[in-house]
Every structure is written in structure tokens, then in C-alpha cells.
Amino acid sequence: MEQTDIVFIAPPAYSNAIEQKPNKQSGHLPNLGICSLAAVVEREGYKVFILDAVALQYSLLQVVDEVKTKNPKYVGLSAMTHSISYAAMVAKFIKEKCPSVKIILGGVHITSATEETLKKYPEYFDVAIIGEGEVTLIELMRTFENREVLSKVAGIAFLVNGEVVKTKPRELVKNMDALPFPAWHLLPDLRTHYTPTLISAGGISSNHLVTSRGCPGKCIFCDTSVTGHMVRGYSADYVLEMIDILHKKYKIDDIQFNDDTFVTLRKRLFDICEKLISKNYKLKWSCDARASDVTEEGLKLMKAAGCWQIAYGVETGSPRIMEFLKKRVTFDQIRNACKWAKKAGISTKGFFIIGHPTETRESIQETLDFMLSLDLDVIGVTFFTVYPGSPIYSSIHEYGTFNPDWNCVNTYEVGNFLPNGFTAEELAEFRKHILMRFYFRPRQILKYVANVRSVYDLYRLVIGGSKVLKRNVLSF
Numbered sequence: 276m277e278q279t280d281i282v283f284i285a286p287p288a289y290s291n292a293i294e295q296k297p298n299k300q301s302g303h304l305p306n307l308g309i310c311s312l313a314a315v316v317e318r319e320g321y322k323v324f325i326l327d328a329v330a331l332q333y334s335l336l337q338v339v340d341e342v343k344t345k346n347p348k349y350v351g352l353s354a355m356t357h358s359i360s361y362a363a364m365v366a367k368f369i370k371e372k373c374p375s376v377k378i379i380l381g382g383v384h385i386t387s388a389t390e391e392t393l394k395k396y397p398e399y400f401d402v403a404i405i406g407e408g409e410v411t412l413i414e415l416m417r418t419f420e421n422r423e424v425l426s427k428v429a430g431i432a433f434l435v436n437g438e439v440v441k442t443k444p445r446e447l448v449k450n451m452d453a454l455p456f457p458a459w460h461l462l463p464d465l466r467t468h469y470t471p472t473l474i475s476a477g478g479i480s481s482n483h484l485v486t487s488r489g490c491p492g493k494c495i496f497c498d499t500s501v502t503g504h505m506v507r508g509y510s511a512d513y514v515l516e517m518i519d520i521l522h523k524k525y526k527i528d529d530i531q532f533n534d535d536t537f538v539t540l541r542k543r544l545f546d547i548c549e550k551l552i553s554k555n556y557k558l559k560w561s562c563d564a565r566a567s568d569v570t571e572e573g574l575k576l577m578k579a580a581g582c583w584q585i586a587y588g589v590e591t592g593s594p595r596i597m598e599f600l601k602k603r604v605t606f607d608q609i610r611n612a613c614k615w616a617k618k619a620g621i622s623t624k625g626f627f628i629i630g631h632p633t634e635t636r637e638s639i640q641e642t643l644d645f646m647l648s649l650d651l652d653v654i655g656v657t658f659f660t661v662y663p664g665s666p667i668y669s670s671i672h673e674y675g676t677f678n679p680d681w682n683c684v685n686t687y688e689v690g691n692f693l694p695n696g697f698t699a700e701e702l703a704e705f706r707k708h709i710l711m712r713f714y715f716r717p718r719q720i721l722k723y724v725a726n727v728r729s730v731y732d733l734y735r736l737v738i739g740g741s742k743v744l745k746r747n748v749l750s751f
Contacts, residue, residue: 279345280321281416283309284338285353286361287329293336293368302472303329304483304531305465308382308408309353310457315409318455321416325461330468339368342376349416352400353382356662357684359392366399377401377419381408384681386500387664389432390439402433406445406501407488409454447502451488451509456517465525481529482521486514490535492565494590495601496628498664506539511546518551522558530560537562538569538577545573548580559583566612567604574619584652585616586624592645593638596631601666606645613649624653629709630702631659632667632674634694643709652722654713656706657686659694 285306287297309325317323324345328338342350350369354362366378381404385392389405402425404411411430418428425433430445448454459465471481487508490499509517521527538544551558561584562577569585577585589609591597597604616623627646629639646654661671662684671677675694683691689699713719727733 278322279324279347281316281349281351282324282326282342282345282347283313283351283353284326284328284342284365285309286338286358286365288358289335289361289364293339294334296332296334297329299329299332302470304469304471305330305457305459305462306353307457307483307485307533309351310459310462311454312351312381312408312412313458313461314455316412316416317458317461319413323458323461325458327463327468330463335365335368338365339372342369343372346373347376349377349379349419351379351381351412354380354384355382356384356388356681359384359681363396363399366396370399379404379412379415381412383498383501384663385432387498387662388681389441391663393432393434393439394437397434397437402431405430405432405441407448409448411445447505447507448488449507451507452513456520459520459525465521465527471531479529480527481531482525482527483531483533484514484517484521485533486517486537487534487540491539492536492603493601493666495599495667496659496662496665498662500664502535506536508534508540508543511543511550514543514547515550515554518556518558522556528558530558532560532562534563536565536568538564538573541568541570541573545576548576548582551580556581561585563588564612565604566609569612569615571611571615571618574615574621578619578621582621584622584624585612586626587612589625589646589649590628591631591638592642594641596633596638599633600631610649613651617650622652623650624655625649625651626655626657627709628657628659629705630689630692630694630697632671632692632694634659635696639705639709643712646709646713647716651713654710656709658689658702658706659692660684660686660690661692 289295289297305327313323313325326333326338326341333341352362352366362380369376369378378399378401380400385403386405389403393400393403402415404415411428414428415431418425425431426440426442429443432439432441465482466480469482471483487506488502489504489506490497491504491506493504518530521530558581560581562582563586566587587609590600590602594606613623625646627642629642661668661677671692675692678691680691689702693699693702723736727736
């Protein structure tokens with residue numbers, strides 16, 4: 276049997292039934308972190324396989340059988356907090372069937388909760404990569420092959436006699452252009468196996484890119500332990516090459532730039548836009564941005580380059596809570612960011628959170644009032660969720676009821692945090708009320724109807740409207 280050196284897996288949400296297929300996820304897109312790691316390992320001459328169990332709808336049994344067939348030396352698992360228990364489940368079954376395989380865990384969760392995770396699952400993960408993994412993984416694999424001591428590898432953690440050993444931190448990748456392009460060729464077909472949510476798609480064939488790492492913000496609810504606060508990006512030429520590959524080779528006509536904030540590197544943003552304009556692609560794209568970082572000039576250029584939607588993290592309409600969150604964005608900046616985008620012809624999306632620490636019914640009303648005052652086309656409303664590694668994590672008990680169970684991390688349901696003075700049912704009703712007030716205003720409905728330009732636009736409107744109705748009206 277020909278041996279694959281490493282199999283990468285991003286585990287889906289599994290039940291305990293080994294033959295049950297994972298639930299289909301709306302908006303499932305490639306794991307670009309795994310694609311980057313796979314590309315680096317492949318460049319070094321290793322044989323690599325990516326197993327996207329969600330895209331392929333593989334049961335846990337099928338995942339284990341596929342790993343046995345590939346006969347790898349290593350399995351690389353990536354997990355966020357809400358999926359760490361699924362990663363452990365996958366690792367457990369792989370260890371039972373393939374005991375000689377070294378299982379390597381990476382991702383945001385293990386970086387933030389290293390000791391707790393390795394001690395909770397002592398038999399499943401051989402070693403954890405802490406922080407960015409491209410350089411570390413190559414060194415780690417070579418260390419295993421040469422039978423050298425793991426302690427010489429920077430940026431890892433492992434157990435010795437039940438105690439966690441962490442090596443010195445790995446430096447962040449400074450020259451992003453030194454990394455190879457994501458290994459899209461190792462994925463299932465991009466056009467048939469990956470679909471964004473209708474609310475985020477600007478075209479029939481849509482996919483995503485992450486072109487920078489790091490976020491300058493220091494919001495109390497965000498965990499930036501992997502990529503840090505220093506923003507580092509691929510050069511404009513590198514970004515254009517990635518776009519070329521997606522557009523020409525894979526026939527992608529819409530790209531979501533899922534950087535924490537795509538517009539912060541302003542000169543690079545302008546260079547990307549100008550190069551896109553010169554190529555004259557029939558390509559749409561969208562991005563996320565800090566409202567404090569956009570300019571009227573920049574938004575005009577973005578529109579000319581194909582930008583159809585921009586999303587801002589607004590979070591709250593309460594000045595008191597905005598200050599508590601350490602968002603470092605003003606309400607005037609948010610108003611201007613929305614106004615300038617609409618003036619440029621770009622659709623606007625706003626992300627809001629309810630159930631903050633110190634939240635009151637009055638502050639939720641302030642959020643709704645501010646939301647309705649902005650010229651937004653789409654909103655997302657989630658519940659305040661506490662992540663390991665976030666600045667608020669150590670003091671969250673002061674502000675309400677906190678459940679540290681990682682399985683309770685869920686932004687679309689009242690998950691691991693409930694602020695003082697509220698019940699979970701009450702917060703859920705507030706969310707329904709906000710969505711109904713926003714989407715079912717006559718002015719908003721007329722705007723959606725007026726923006727229908729194609730059969731696809733009509734399809735998005737009908738499906739999107741029916742989902743809002745089903746979740747917020749028919750569920751009463």
C-alpha cells in the first residue's frame with residue numbers, strides 16, 4: 276500500500292453514531308488554513324491529502340476508512356473551540372484503527388487553551404502546534420523522522436508524564452509572499468462542493484480568500500492569539516495571482532475576502548483595486564472592514580474594482596457598551612462608513628451582538644435604534660460568546676452566568692454566557708424582534724424588490740425572506 280505522508284482533516288459536527296453523515300452546512304467553504312499548510316508540506320516533497328468530510332459528506336466511519344486507505348504517517352487536525360470535541364472524536368477513532376499514526380492538532384482553540392485541551396484529551400493528540408503552523412509543521416515532521424527530541428521545535432506543546440510541555444513561541448510569518456498558494460487542487464471540486472450562504476454570495480460560483488493576517492483591534496471578545504495584532508498581508512501582485520487562479524482555473528465569479536479587515540493596509544488595497552480594474556474581470560467581490568479604516572475615496576475605487584458588498588462590525592448602539600468592548604470605533608465613523616459605501620453603490624452589511632456583559636434592555640433598544648438609523652441592506656445578529664484567549668475570558672464571571680463547556684460555544688443561540696438580568700428565552704426573543712423590525716419594514720422590502728435584476732436575485736430574495744419568516748415568525 277502506497278503511503279501518504281500526511282492527511283489533513285477539518286472535522287465536522289458528528290453525533291456518536293459512527294455511520295451517521297454530518298449535517299450539511301450552509302455556507303461551507305474551504306479551510307484555507309489547512310490549504311496553506313498542505314501547500315507548504317507538498318512543496319517540501321511530501322505526499323499530502325486533504326479530507327474535507329463536510330464537503331464530501333463523509334461519516335466518521337468513512338473518514339477513518341479513508342485514513343486507513345491513505346496509510347499516513349501523520350494526521351493533521353484543525354479545530355476551533357466549538358469543534359474541538361469533534362476533533363477529539365475523530366482522533367480517538369483514528370488512534371484505535373491506526374495506532375502508529377502521529378496526530379497533530381492545530382488551530383485557534385489549542386493555541387488559546389493548550390494545557391486544558393491536552394490534559395482533557397491525553398490519549399488522542401500526540402503534539403499540538405501553537406500559533407501559525409507553516410514553518411513549525413515542517414520542522415516537526417523532520418524532527419519525528421530524524422527521531423530527535425521534540426523540545427527543539429519552537430511553537431509546539433505535548434504531554435510528558437501527564438504534564439504539558441510548551442516550547443518557545445514561534446515567530447509570526449513576516450513575509451507572506453514566501454508561502455505557496457493554497458492547495459486548492461487537493462480539495463473536492465470547488466464549484467460543486469462549496470457554496471456560501473445566499474446572503475453572502477455575489478455570484479453563482481463563489482468562494483473565498485484570506486489575504487492578510489492579524490487585526491489591529493483589541494476588542495474584548497476576540498481571540499487573536501494565533502495571528503496577533505500586527506497586520507501582515509500578501510502583496511497586491513500575490514493577491515492578484517490567487518484571484519487569477521480562482522477565476523480562470525476554477526471559474527469562480529465571486530470572491531469573499533474573509534480577512535479580519537481587508538481595508539486596513541490602505542496602499543495595498545488601492546493597488547489591488549487598480550490591478551483588478553486593469554484586468555477588466557467580470558468578477559464581483561465582498562469584504563469585511565473596520566468602519567474606522569474606510570475612506571470615501573477608497574470605497575469609490577473598490578466599487579470600480581468590482582466590490583459589491585462590505586460588512587462592518589458594528590456590535591452595539593450603546594455608547595457605554597461600545598466603550599466597554601474597547602472597539603475603538605466611533606458611531607460617526609460607522610455612519611460615514613455606511614453612507615460612503617451606499618453613495619459608491621456598494622451594498623452594506625452590519626454585524627451586531629446582543630447579550631453583552633453589562634447589557635440592559637435599554638442598551639438593546641439603543642442597538643435597535645442605531646441599526647434602523649443606518650442605511651444597511653443586511654444584518655447579522657448574534658449572541659455574545661466567550662472564547663478562550665479573549666481578553667474578557669478571565670473576568671467574565673463578574674457579568675453573568677458563564678458555562679466553560681466548550682460544546683456550549685454557539686453565537687447563533689444563547690450559548691456559554693448569559694448577562695445578569697436576562698433569561699436565555701428573553702434574549703432569544705429580543706433577537707427575533709430585532710430581525711423582524713429590520714427586515715420587515717416596508718421601506719426595506721421595497722428596496723429589496725427594486726434591487727432584483729435577475730432570476731438569481733429573485734431566487735436569493737425569496738429564499739432569504741422565507742428563512743427569516745420561518746425562523747422568526749413561524750417559530751413563535
